[in-house]
Amino acid sequence: MEWIKRRKTRTVWVGNVPIGSSYPIVVQSMTNTFTEDVEATVAQIKELERVGCEVVRVAVPSVRAAESLPEIKRRINVPLIADVHFDYKLALLSIENGADCVRINPGNIGETWKVKEIVKLASERGISIRIGVNSGSIPKEVLNKYGAPIPEALVETALNYAKTFEDWGFTNIKFSLKGSDVKTTVISNKLFASKTDYPLHIGITEAGTFISGAVKSAVGIGILLYEGIGDTLRVSLSTHPKEEVKIAYKILRALELRKRGVEVISCPTCGRCLVDVETLAEEVERRLEHIEKPLKVAVMGCAVNGPGEAKFADVGIAGAGDYFILFVRGKVIDKLSQEEALERLIEEVERIAGEVREKGFLRGDKTSH
Structure with a gap:
């Protein structure tokens, strides 16, 4: 039985990244540095x-920020979106300076x-526009009609x-409809998705x-994703944006x-439990960030249920008092001291992945779809 059936949309391109239902859902984030x-x-x-962001957005609140775009774009490998508010001249300058x-x-x-x-x-430049509609930015006449920023x-x-x-002959658009609460965002996107085939960027603002x-x-x-809605997404958090990307992939996975x-x-x-699973699991996750x-x-915290509960894992360790057992796809292959366990686990994962640590950076194939 089909698990999730994506809503059919047209395709819009952001640089060399296609957005739409014929392609994988794209993970996006936004820098929190001063763009200049x-x-x-x-x-x-x-x-x-390095953590898999496929499209990045930068704030363009000034001429200096807009003028920085060519040099930024020259030195990165993902499409660049310029985020512009209030001043149309900054949008024009951003487009002239190569924003995708x-x-x-x-x-x-x-x-x-x-x-x-x-x-x-x-x-004229052949680039797309994302139209953002947030609950705090509805035109007065529409807000007066409904009395509140409700989904309608x-x-x-x-x-x-x-x-x-x-009417102006431009359809190279993707939309985002976001509220700061789940209910408004979900209902808004479901309603909009039922009325158009434009791609949707989703998230909770x-x-x-x-x-x-x-x-x-x-x-x-x-x-929304379960309903088949969403072609790009951003997890908006008050933290380093790389955490947004990590969580986005966890949601998709x-x-x-x-x-x-x-x-x-x-x-x-x-x-x-005979070991500090929390600390160990966090360290394993951190050390394996480079694996694509x-x-x-x-x-796992004990030998009783370790291999059994995680028998579908590719690699694992389970604490058993003074030692750990190392298992691969449910089969125990070694008995290790606590000092050896972490390093052997990392080595075994890297062996299976066919990748080697290199200054903490990614190597290997492109992101799996």
């Missing part, structure tokens, strides 16, 4: 690339002719923008700090939509 600080911005984008896509909210750009200038130049208000706003852009934001994002994004990197399976601990091949790695 080219060194810091490039360094952070490189970090994002611009993210705008037409409602805060101002007069219609300014938005049309952005669309005209994007059309977000959807009407997005559909109005789509009609305007289509202003989701929060690491744990609460991750939970809220996993619930909201997970519901949980729904069997993307497989990338190591999935650490660890027991919740109990009275039989999709593998399951188990860290």
